[in-house]
Amino acid sequence: MAPKVLIVEDEPELRTALRVRLSASGFACETAGNGKEALAAMQRSRPDVVVADLLMPVMDGYALCRRIREDQGLADVPVIVLSAVPRHAIEGAESLQASRIMAKPFDARELVKVIQALLREAALGG
């Protein structure tokens, strides 16, 4: 079974690009346009990895991360945060509790590698 990746991004075109890329890399992709939609999708079906934008309308990446970490059923799902501000400029990066933070524009091949690494870690940890 292909690992499930949930893509959370409010820019429809970037969302599409991520879906095309990650699908081509062998992941089963689901998409959401903001944190709220993402949480709803995660309740329906638990993803193996979440790739989330930081600044989004309705519910942003900060809130999404917090809600995931607070949810017993979801707390251990790895979250990769994509940020349009450089790593050192992210406010509250420490408290974000993301598994990885990648600055936009990111390298998609690097993203795929990171997802694979996190999946391996999760498999070992579980």
Added chain:
Amino acid sequence: MAHPPLSVLLFEDDEGQVILTTEALEKAGLRVAVARNGREGLDRLLNAAFDAYLVDYKLPDVPGLEVLRRIITMRPDAVVVMVTGHGDESSAVEAMKLGAYDYVVKSPYMGHLTMLPMVVHEACDRRRLRQEREQLQTELWEHARLLEERNAELRRANEELKRLDQMKSDLVSMVSHELRTPLATIKEFTGILADQIAGPVNADQQEYLHIVRANIDRLARIIDDLLDMAKIEAGRIMLNRGLVQIPALVEHVVQSMQPLADSRGVAIRSELPAALPGVLADGDKVAQVLINLLSNAIKYTQGAGQITMRVEEQTNEIQFSVADTGVGIAPDDLPKIFEKFQQFRRAVEPGTKGTGLGLAISKRLVELHGGRIWATSSPGKGSTFLFTLPKYHAEEVFREYIRTALQEAKRKQGYLSTIIVSVLRFQELKALYGLEETSRLLKDLEMLVRETVRRGAGDVVVRWQRGDMVVILAEVDKAGANAIADRIRRIVEGRTFTVHGKPLAVSLTASSVTYPDEATTEEELLSITESRLQQADRARTRIMVIDDEPKIRQFLKEALELREYEVLTAASGPEAIEQLKAQRVHLILLDVMMPVMDGYEFYHVLKETPQTADVPVIIVTARGERKDRQLGLETASYNYLSKPFQLEDLLAKVREVLQHHPVKA
């Protein structure tokens, strides 16, 4: 000075006086008008102003003082000189009070006539000066008002500038964010095409896509740099200073640049001295500067080049240098390379063109740290970029060390110990052998301590100014710290040092403080460590604690020992006296309520014994228990502390009493 002649209105009814006075005044260059009575004069005043008024005290119609009053009312700044008859001086005082400038007493021999012009002149001068002063004052006020207005304007302008600056900064942040998102989308789809996810791509197309991606990356770097530059220029970059270990930092930087260097066939070598002091700096920012210099060096080195990264400790600073064997920089370009957007003419590989901001940002970052940055180059042979970071006073480094290490210990829920090493009789050694020899001795000691500690995993921070040194041991508990302290003492005391060519044995005290056993906060750890350092020069102070309650005895012993006092304890008066015969103490802490021999009885015995008569005593009583007066204990050296007391109060009392009653041991 060509002033017009002064005009005087003379109020005088005596015809003789009028003639004589007029003549005297005119002779002195004054213009004179005459009023024969008060009313006439005052009428004239309605139409014309005079420089001065000479008013006779006794006019036929209106009294002189009344004339004076009216003149002053009509012309507040008028110069009025009263002319009084002989024996009328008392009224002169009243006239002055009313506002007359001066008065002249008529003399039967007409002597006052020669004085009058002088008095008038002088009074007019005084008025002129006063007016000038007032004028100046008015002008000054006006200036002050204008200045205040100008200040307010500046404040407004400043606020406006701040607002604009904030807007600019927000704009840069926003633009940065807004640019990055579409850039990410472009990059993604380019990647999808290049990786042939959407179908096959021929070689030409692949090459063009590569160029697109290289330029996307460059745009992204420019956005990063612009954001940094805008922040620096708005003064918004805050240095997050901490203790930076240079070797680790250099290693991290070299590691992160290794892939790029490998891809270009360039070797990176780092040369660091065996020991380097930690620096107080923002590690991320220093790394950013080093990465910038390294990536430039790699970029401008073609073929199998060599890059050397060197760190050197100098008197007041640490110098970093990055030397390449690349294309070099033309002498004309050297002074400009740290300016913004100076893309100097150096041949580079396609796709590696910089943003024109890297060196400008590096310069600002180095300068924010209080360092300097510069470059040397020989075209065709290579360039060297150098920058410095200031070294800090041992005290600052020491405090920062403890702060950083304690945070780390807290995070890891581990231990942190400090060992305070103090050279006994240090002042004496310094006096005996001189500063230079003592310094050399301390250097030897330092090496020995460093060697000993190296095997115990710790950092040595040296503060030799008082003959003491602090060793900081990460992840070492109390027992471990004590073992290392013992080892330091044994090794140092087992070694013979040489001073002026003669052998010398050195004695040390080495004691430890451990987090979280003895100190739970950084302040506590610092203050306990500091307090031991401050006692380094002193021989240890011996205190005897006498209390029949074992728990209190133990508590006081521990509390005092923690502050480096040597503590003897006794459960009763007789036991204490037994001990005191064998050993002198500097202070006695005495509980009053004790069985066998109560505190007061003991006190008397103490004071009657020659060996102990001079030892100060702090008497600890329960509140309201002060029976001392009845017992006749008003004399001599004792102090009170009421139970229950705060430990801090006790320690303060102990320090105070020791200071006021030094005992020869």
